Amino acid sequence: MHLNKSYCVMKTIWNTKLYLSCLQSDSLLKFIDIKKFSTNCDNMDGSGDKKSFILSYEELLQAQKNNNVLIIDVREQKEINETGKLPGSIHIPMGTVANMLNLMDDQFKKQFEKSKPNKDSKIILSCKSGMRSAAVQQELQKLGYQNVYNYAGGWSEWENKQKC
Numbered sequence: 001m002h003l004n005k006s007y008c009v010m011k012t013i014w015n016t017k018l019y020l021s022c023l024q025s026d027s028l029l030k031f032i033d034i035k036k037f038s039t040n041c042d043n044m045d046g047s048g049d050k051k052s053f054i055l056s057y058e059e060l061l062q063a064q065k066n067n068n069v070l071i072i073d074v075r076e077q078k079e080i081n082e083t084g085k086l087p088g089s090i091h092i093p094m095g096t097v098a099n100m101l102n103l104m105d106d107q108f109k110k111q112f113e114k115s116k117p118n119k120d121s122k123i124i125l126s127c128k129s130g131m132r133s134a135a136v137q138q139e140l141q142k143l144g145y146q147n148v149y150n151y152a153g154g155w156s157e158w159e160n161k162q163k164c
């Protein structure tokens, strides 16, 4: 499926109840190419090179050791109850990420025990399989966050890698 068509699907179902139930369906996941849907930007680092905003498992492992990086698990509470959140992450369900980033610095710190990111901070988003995190990535980029990455493998990849 081509990017434009995928994007239409996301737009159509964005912010509706159908959105989450559709995204949980394997058929839709097969239908949408997450890597195409995630954002890559030209020249975002000023070097003229294409910069990828898709994060690999290996890069995630590095980021988990870095206190300056904010990792947000955007899955729903029910999913977190079942699996626990991604290690090193804070949990903010996808529908409330933008609102939480609007909290005052001290409120954010109190609630999440992490410093609130600014527009240049490195933020990594993760969900189950990369779709919802890609949608939140686009939302935050539109709000001016310059350094937002999608861990496209999500919890599914993380869990599988832990078994190896």
Ligand SMILES: O=S(=O)([O-])[S-]
Binding pocket: 023, 024, 025, 029, 127, 128, 129, 130, 131, 132, 133, 154
């Ligand atoms: O949205 S999802 O990739 O977590 S199923």
